[in-house]
Amino acid sequence: MMISLAGARTLFFKELLRFWKVGFQTVAAPVLTAMMYLLIFGHVLQGRVEVFPGVGYTSFLVPGLVMMSVLQNAFANSSSSLVQSKITGNLVFLLLSPLSHWAWFTAYVGASVVRGLAVGTGVFLVTVWFAPPAFAQPLWILVFALLGAGMLGALGLIAGLWADKFDQMSAFQNFIIMPMTFLSGVFYSVHSLPAFWLQASHLNPFFYMIDGFRCGFFGTSDVSPWLSLTVVGSSFLLVSALALHLLKIGYKLRP
Amino acid sequence: MPAVSFQQVAKTYAGARGSFRALDQVTFDIPQGEFFGLLGPNGAGKTTLISILAGLTRPSGGRVKVMDFDVQRDAAAARKVLGVVPQELVFDPFFTVREALRIQSGYFGVRHNEAWITELLDHLGLADKADTNMRQLSGGMKRRVLLAQALVHRPPVIVLDEPTAGVDVELRQTLWAFIARLNREGHTVLLTTHYLEEAEALCQRIGVLKQGKLVALDRTTNLLAATSSTMLRFKTDQTLPEALASQARVTGRIVQLKARDAADVERLLSALRLANVRIEDLEIGRADLEDVFLEIMQAASPQAAQFQPTAGLLAEAAA
Numbered sequence: 001m002m003i004s005l006a007g008a009r010t011l012f013f014k015e016l017l018r019f020w021k022v023g024f025q026t027v028a029a030p031v032l033t034a035m036m037y038l039l040i041f042g043h044v045l046q047g048r049v050e051v052f053p054g055v056g057y058t059s060f061l062v063p064g065l066v067m068m069s070v071l072q073n074a075f076a077n078s079s080s081s082l083v084q085s086k087i088t089g090n091l092v093f094l095l096l097s098p099l100s101h102w103a104w105f106t107a108y109v110g111a112s113v114v115r116g117l118a119v120g121t122g123v124f125l126v127t128v129w130f131a132p133p134a135f136a137q138p139l140w141i142l143v144f145a146l147l148g149a150g151m152l153g154a155l156g157l158i159a160g161l162w163a164d165k166f167d168q169m170s171a172f173q174n175f176i177i178m179p180m181t182f183l184s185g186v187f188y189s190v191h192s193l194p195a196f197w198l199q200a201s202h203l204n205p206f207f208y209m210i211d212g213f214r215c216g217f218f219g220t221s222d223v224s225p226w227l228s229l230t231v232v233g234s235s236f237l238l239v240s241a242l243a244l245h246l247l248k249i250g251y252k253l254r255p
Numbered sequence: 256m257p258a259v260s261f262q263q264v265a266k267t268y269a270g271a272r273g274s275f276r277a278l279d280q281v282t283f284d285i286p287q288g289e290f291f292g293l294l295g296p297n298g299a300g301k302t303t304l305i306s307i308l309a310g311l312t313r314p315s316g317g318r319v320k321v322m323d324f325d326v327q328r329d330a331a332a333a334r335k336v337l338g339v340v341p342q343e344l345v346f347d348p349f350f351t352v353r354e355a356l357r358i359q360s361g362y363f364g365v366r367h368n369e370a371w372i373t374e375l376l377d378h379l380g381l382a383d384k385a386d387t388n389m390r391q392l393s394g395g396m397k398r399r400v401l402l403a404q405a406l407v408h409r410p411p412v413i414v415l416d417e418p419t420a421g422v423d424v425e426l427r428q429t430l431w432a433f434i435a436r437l438n439r440e441g442h443t444v445l446l447t448t449h450y451l452e453e454a455e456a457l458c459q460r461i462g463v464l465k466q467g468k469l470v471a472l473d474r475t476t477n478l479l480a481a482t483s484s485t486m487l488r489f490k491t492d493q494t495l496p497e498a499l500a501s502q503a504r505v506t507g508r509i510v511q512l513k514a515r516d517a518a519d520v521e522r523l524l525s526a527l528r529l530a531n532v533r534i535e536d537l538e539i540g541r542a543d544l545e546d547v548f549l550e551i552m553q554a555a556s557p558q559a560a561q562f563q564p565t566a567g568l569l570a571e572a573a574a
Contacts, residue, residue, distance in 0.1 A: 004331075010361025018349050089345035093404065095311055096339050097362035098331035255312055 008103035011094070015111030019077055026115060030073055031122035034065045038127050041187060051189040052220050059131040062124070063141075063214040064186035069123045070145055071209065074116030074152040075159070075177050078108045082160025083169045095254065101247035105157070105240070112153025117145060136219030144213035144232065151205075151236040152177075154243045161246050161253065180206045190222050205235040256323050257284035258412050258443035259291075259308065264317035266303050266467075277303045279467040280317070285445060285460075287411070290438045292458030292475070293447045294548060299464040301447040302342060305416050308445075309339045321412055335363060338410035340401050342417045346389040352376070352400055353385045356407050363408035375403040378433055395426045402430065412443045419450060431457060455479075455544040463551050471551045478547050485514040486542050487523055489534040496530040499523070504549065513546065514539075 019026040042058035049057045085091035094104070124133075135141070155177075163169040184206035190198050201207045202223075212228030215221035221228070247253075266278040278300045285291045295301050306312035308319050310326050310333065319326045324333035347355060353372065360368040376382045379399040384392060392400065398418065405413060415434065419427045435457060438444050448454055454461060454475070461478055463471040471478065490508045494500070504511040514520045520539060527534060 004364070006364040006366055007362050010358055014358050014361075017354075021349050085347075088348070089341075089343050090347045092311065092341050092343075092345055093347070093359055094362065096309055096334060096337075096341075097359075098334040098364070099362055100331065250313070254310065 004098075004100050004103050007097065007099045008107050011099060011103060011107035012110050015077070015081060015107055016114060018081060019111070019115050026073070026077070027119055027122060030069050030119045031126060034069045034123040035126050037065055038062065038130055042130060049188075051192070052218055055218055056131065059133070060214075060218075061187065062127045062131050062133060063217045064210055065127065066120045066123045067145070067148060067210050067213045068181050068184075068186045070116040070120035070149050071152045071181055071206065072177065073119040074112040074149040075156040075173070077112040077115040078153050078156035079160040079163070079169055079172070080156075081108070081111075082157065083163050083166060086160075087165065091253075101244055104247050105154070105244050108157050108160075109150055109153035109240070109243075112156055113146065113149040116149035116152065120145060120149075134217055134219075137216050137225075140212055140216030140225050142216075143229065144209055144216065147229075147232045147236050148209040148213065151209075151232065151239050154236070154239045157243045158239070158246060161243075161251055164252075180204055183207075184210045185222065186210055205231055208232050256287070257320075258287040258289070258322060259285040259445060260318075260320040261304070261308075262318045262320075264304065264307060264319060265315045266300070266307065266312065267315045277467050278307075278314070281464070281467070281469050282317075283462055283469060283472055285443060287443050288438070288441055290435075290444045290457055290459050291446065292454035292461040293445065293464065294451070294454060294461060295447075295464035296552065298466075300467040301464055302416055303467075304464070305339070305414055305445070305447065308414065309337060310334055335408065336410055337412050337414060338405035338408065339414045340405045340416060340418050342420070344394055344397050344401070344421075346392075346397055346400065348388070348390045351386050351388050352381055352392070352403075355389060355400060356403055359404045360407045365408050368407065371409065372403075372407065375406060379403055380429065395422055398422055398426070399430075402433070406437070411441070412445070413437060414445045416447050417449060418446070419448065419453065427453075451544040451548055461544075463548065465552060470554075475544070479542065479544065485516070485520060486540055486546060487512040487514055487520060487537070488540065489537040491532055491534050493532050495532060496526065499526055499530070504546075510534075511546075513542070 038058065038061055042061055045057045047057070051057065051060045082091070085094070159169060159172045163172065183201065184204055185201065190201040190207060190211075193201065208223070208228035208231040211221045211223055212225045212232060215225045215228070261281050261283055264278055264281040265276070268275045268277055281300075281304060293301050293304070303312060307314045308321065308326060310330050313327065321333045322336045324336065326333040347358075350358065353376070356372045356375070357368070360366070360372065373382075376385050379402060381396065381399055381403065384396060389397065389400065402415075402418065405415075413434070418430060418434075422430070431453070434444060434446075446454070446458065458475050460474050461471070462469055488509065488511050491510055492508065495503055495505075495510065499512065502512060512523050514523055
């Protein structure tokens, strides 16, 4: 067990070092993207839309953008690291090692959480200038950021195991992750949607992540944060269980 | 306890046009401290067998043990005692040589391993490349790093899958000197190679795979002794008469003919004289492993199950 801990720690730090060495691309670029969203949507919609009473649109947008960045980058980290290692063949170094499936899981998901939070913090710091934040219930902020990043890190792990090439990976990212984050209420409250889309949004676990996270800032949300916690928590457990199972059976790793 | 034990190992790949049997009931042991050579033509199943040993591929049947650890049921323990140099020249482009070695060491739970890492770098001529990014290394240097990565956790059993493919002569010598030293220090070595002179020089025992079956297994000296003892080698620019051409092995200008005994040498030479074939640089020597290899390959028909062990061949396969 001691070996496994030291091994997992090595893999975790290796994964951190991997994205940190290309930090311009993995941290700075997404921060810039989020700032663009804020500048454009904030500029166009500020003063025209008021989602929560007394909260300006730009302020409303900030937590959503932060969370979207956390989620997308947590996903990108584990998935692209795995696919890259598979394609270049250097995953063999890991496959030859005695690391357990738990070690793989904690290291890949842990590094994804760190990258997600690093980008989220970056987005928050630059957007703070445009809209001063409030921290109504900071514990929710932390809980949803961690659970959301963890779930997307695990989802990225699954996608990385499944994908054999980069275009399969980007299909996963562009056709599943992107629509689900965009349709989760980052830019609007789901209550402003027609009835059908409002119902549909309630089936999207990403909606609960954003809503719960935003609740931490404003103290108001579309649904109760406890409901969001239940949905996000159980989604995290479900996705993690699947990722662990795939690692354990060596899915597409040990044919 | 043998260092490595293969028991009726089978591997079948399901394909679009039926299944393909890559390994068929392969059984043999490698005792501790042995330098073992696994030979066979491309596609014979060498890499599949090694992948199963390393836990990279699951067998369809049979059992494989390393130092008594089952590679499936006790995978972590088995991988800890095994150091594998993969055939492909793979590397992680994000890291320097020293970082790559530290990381690999950490995966095996070996921390504070700086002294051994430095020693490996020195012995493999990598000391001045320690802080160079892996991307910037030449192919030969990358090959050395692969070897260092396989040894970083000091495994008692070392597996080398065609380690000298595409490597220049000088590096090949360095690699062999280093691996021979590890073997003298007690490491068990399992090697696959295409260079038969390498196997002949280094391996105490040799196994030959053909179409997934083990068709020969014996001490290198026995294998060499078991074959026809004499080879006639010469150079010529002319075409050989039909009767000789069918039994000759021709490489460019070099012709090799097998002779059973001294009288047979006489017969071959007079046949050449009669056909007016002008020959240069005539040598009469012992058969080398390449001759043995070709003989085994010819003898082991596609229905290799019927292959009869001769003079020690396969003698240990049944053990």
